Structures are given as structure tokens and as C-alpha cells.
Amino acid sequence: MPTSPMGDTDNKTVTPDMQEPSTDEPPPPEKQIRIPRPVVVAGLQFPPEVMWQWYIRLEGLPDDTPPDPSLYMNGVIAIADLVRRKGLRFTAHGEIGEPLRFVMVTQAKWFEEGYLGMPEEEIPLYPPEEGKCEKRARRLLREKWGLQNADGLPYVTFLAGEIPELYRASDSPL
Secondary structure, three states: OOOOOOOOOOOOEEOOOOOOEEOOOOOOHHHOOOOEOOEEEEEEEEOHHHHHHHHHHHHOOOOOOOOOHHHHHHHHHHHHHHHHOOOOEEEEEOOOOOOOEEEEEEEEEEOOOOEOOOOHHHOOOOOOOOOHHHHHHHHHHHHHOOOOOHHHOOEEEEEEOOOHHHOOOOOOOO
């Protein structure tokens, strides 16, 4: 029977503080390692098919071009280049094991207490409801870029590990 480096033959793990081995139960919350996610981000989330339709329209491809996930990042970059001119950001965000979310970022700020896996009810909404930045983004989506379903895009708030400056244009009124 194989043994662990500690010589154990049963299924034990070591807690983050490297004290006593424990069973398969997770360590108590005060001993868990938290992966920082110090930025709270707000914006409009695009379903993959809406992002894809916008991208293929920008590229001049036929409307019936089937979605190609291997080109999703090309779409994010093309859309980001377009919206940056209006002081907005467009990004793909996701944690390992989660699907990517495509978001037109309207606001971001530091939230030093944030961590990966933080319960949603503990994440501060920024702002709790859509504000002027989100209304402006929806108006631009409809009027400037022709996305008629802009009002149906959900407003989301989530934690990220990047710094807010990645999501704001330096000349942005946001």
C-alpha cells in the first residue's frame, strides 16, 4: 500500500497551518486559505451568443456564422477596442472550473476583504442598483452600436483579482 511523505497510509491531509493532520473534513473557517479577489466589478453581462453576434457583425461575417468558442477571445478584444473609445471596458472573466462571463465593465473599485468563494450576500453591490454609468452603457449599446436587446442584459456585480485601472479608461467620466 502506498504511503504519503508523512508515512501515513490512510487518507489524511495537513491543515494550512501545517499542524496536526486531519481527516477529509475541511479546516475551520479561521484556518482556511483565502485567495484574494480585491476588486468589486459592476457591469452588463453578455450571454456568449450575444457577444458572438456583435463580434461577427463587427467583422462583417454572415449572421448565421456558428459560434466558435476558440474565437471568443478575439471577439472580446475587438469589442474592447470599440467600447474603449467611449470610456468603457469589455472583458472576459472566469475562475477555473467556471464558464467565462463576458462583461461590459461600467465601474470597479477596491474591496480588500474580497476573496474567491466569498458568499454573494457578503459582496457589496456597486452600486446596489444600476446607476448612470449602466444607463449610459445601455444607451450606447442601443443607439451607437445597434444592440436592440441591450435592455435585457443583466446588471452584475462580482469579485475579480485585477486592479480597477484595468477596467477604467484614464479619460473616462466613469
